[in-house]
Amino acid sequence: MKSDSMFCVYSLVVLLLLLLQSSCVESFILKLERNETFPSPTNVFELGFVQPNVFISRWYLGIWLAQDPKRTCLWVANRDNALTTPMGTLTFSNNDLVLIGQGNKTVWSANLTGGGDVNSQMSFDNPTDTLLPNMRLGYDPKTGSRKVLKPWKNQTDPSSGYLSLRFEDDFYSAVVAISLGHPLSAKNWSIVWNGYSFGDMPPILEIENETLLVMTNYLGNHSRLTLEANQEESIGVYTWDLKSRVSKASWSLSKDDCHGYLRDVAGNYRTCGSYSFCSTTNKAPMCSCIQGFHQKTEPSGGCVRSRAFNCNDSKYLLLKNMKLPERHFDQYQLDGFETCKQFCHSDCACTAFALVEKLNNSYCVYWTGELDDMQKYSGFGGQQLYVRVAAKDLG
Structure with missing residues (x-):
C-alpha cells in the first residue's frame, strides 16, 4: 500500500474530488472497507467510509482533513444513495469514476470531463x-x-x-x-x-x-x-x-x-418594504425609513416620501455599507462618480444610483421606481448607495 504506484492512485482519487489534477493512471480499481482510509500524498486529506448516525447502518464515502479528529466531512460522494454496509469498490475507467456497492450495484458515479485520459484537465x-x-x-x-x-x-x-x-x-x-x-x-x-x-x-x-x-x-x-x-x-x-x-x-x-x-x-x-432598510441598533434588528421618508400607514409596510418631490430640485443622500436594492433598471460602463450622478440626474424617473465593480470594470447602476430589499451592514461590507431626495430633506 505504500508503493509509488498506489500513492498515485490515492492522489488521483482524493485530488479529483478536490478539483485538482493528476497524471498517474488511466484506470484503476480500489477496494474500500470499514476503518480503512486513504491519505493524500501530503497527508492533508483522507478518504474513507463514514457513518454519521451510529444507530443506522448507512455508510457514505467522504473526505475530511486528516488531522481532524471529528472527521468533519468536506465532501460526500453517495450522499443520496447510502451503502448498507461499509464495503465497496471505487473504479475509474473511460473518464468515469464509479462507486459500486453490494450486488455490483452502482451507488454513485461522476464523469470527469476534459478529454480521453487522466492527463487531461479534470474537474469534479x-x-x-x-x-x-x-x-x-x-x-x-x-x-x-x-x-x-x-x-x-x-x-x-x-x-x-x-x-x-x-x-x-x-x-x-x-x-x-x-x-x-x-x-x-x-x-x-x-x-x-x-x-x-x-x-x-x-x-x-x-x-x-x-x-x-x-x-x-x-x-x-x-x-x-x-x-x-x-x-x-x-x-x-x-x-x-x-x-x-x-x-x-x-x-x-x-x-x-x-x-x-x-x-x-x-x-x-x-423585506422591510419600499424606501426602508433593515439595520441593527443595539443588537435589535429593525426596519428604518430612509431620511426624507416616513412610515406608511398600510399594513404592507414600507415608507413614502415626506414631502412632494420635484426631480429638478433634488439632491443625493449617501447611504454607506448598504445591500443594494433589487430590480435595478439598467447599468452602463461609465467612468467616475460625477458622470454616474449626472446620468441619473438627467432621468427624472431615476431614484438612486451606485457605482459597482465587476470583473475589473466599473458600472453605473441606477434604479427607477421604489427601492426595496435593502440592508445596512454594521461596519464592514456593502456598498455606497446614493438615493435621490428632495433638496430640503438634506437641509
Whole structure:
C-alpha cells in the first residue's frame, strides 16, 4: 500500500474530488472497507467510509482533513444513495469514476470531463455542502454543469436538503449576488457583491468569469465555506486551527440579525418594504425609513416620501455599507462618480444610483421606481448607495 504506484492512485482519487489534477493512471480499481482510509500524498486529506448516525447502518464515502479528529466531512460522494454496509469498490475507467456497492450495484458515479485520459484537465462538478479553496460555484459552460451547494438534511443525514446556495449569474446584470433559499420560495436571501466581497462576508470568493465564482485561500489553504445543516438556514466560513486541530468559525450568516428578523417560521423571506432598510441598533434588528421618508400607514409596510418631490430640485443622500436594492433598471460602463450622478440626474424617473465593480470594470447602476430589499451592514461590507431626495430633506 505504500508503493509509488498506489500513492498515485490515492492522489488521483482524493485530488479529483478536490478539483485538482493528476497524471498517474488511466484506470484503476480500489477496494474500500470499514476503518480503512486513504491519505493524500501530503497527508492533508483522507478518504474513507463514514457513518454519521451510529444507530443506522448507512455508510457514505467522504473526505475530511486528516488531522481532524471529528472527521468533519468536506465532501460526500453517495450522499443520496447510502451503502448498507461499509464495503465497496471505487473504479475509474473511460473518464468515469464509479462507486459500486453490494450486488455490483452502482451507488454513485461522476464523469470527469476534459478529454480521453487522466492527463487531461479534470474537474469534479458536484460539490455537496462545502466549498474549499479552488472549488467553484455557478455555471460551467465547458461542462454544462451548474455547481450549487446543498446542506445535509440534518446533522446525521448527509442527503441533499431542500435549501441551496447558488451564484446568480445574470450575464446582463452588474449587480451580482449569491442567493440562499428554497427553489419554490417567492423570496430568497441574497448577498450582493461589492467589488471586494459578498456583503460583509470575508473576501473568500472571487468572480472568475461571468458565470463562475471561485473560492480563494484568503483565510488559509484549509479554510472552507459550508451551507449549514440547521434550522437557521445559515452559511458558515471556517478556518483551520492547526495547533488545536479544530475548525473555527470566522463568519456566519446566523450572526446577521437581519437574516433572522426577516425570515418567517416557514423559511420565507420578506423585506422591510419600499424606501426602508433593515439595520441593527443595539443588537435589535429593525426596519428604518430612509431620511426624507416616513412610515406608511398600510399594513404592507414600507415608507413614502415626506414631502412632494420635484426631480429638478433634488439632491443625493449617501447611504454607506448598504445591500443594494433589487430590480435595478439598467447599468452602463461609465467612468467616475460625477458622470454616474449626472446620468441619473438627467432621468427624472431615476431614484438612486451606485457605482459597482465587476470583473475589473466599473458600472453605473441606477434604479427607477421604489427601492426595496435593502440592508445596512454594521461596519464592514456593502456598498455606497446614493438615493435621490428632495433638496430640503438634506437641509
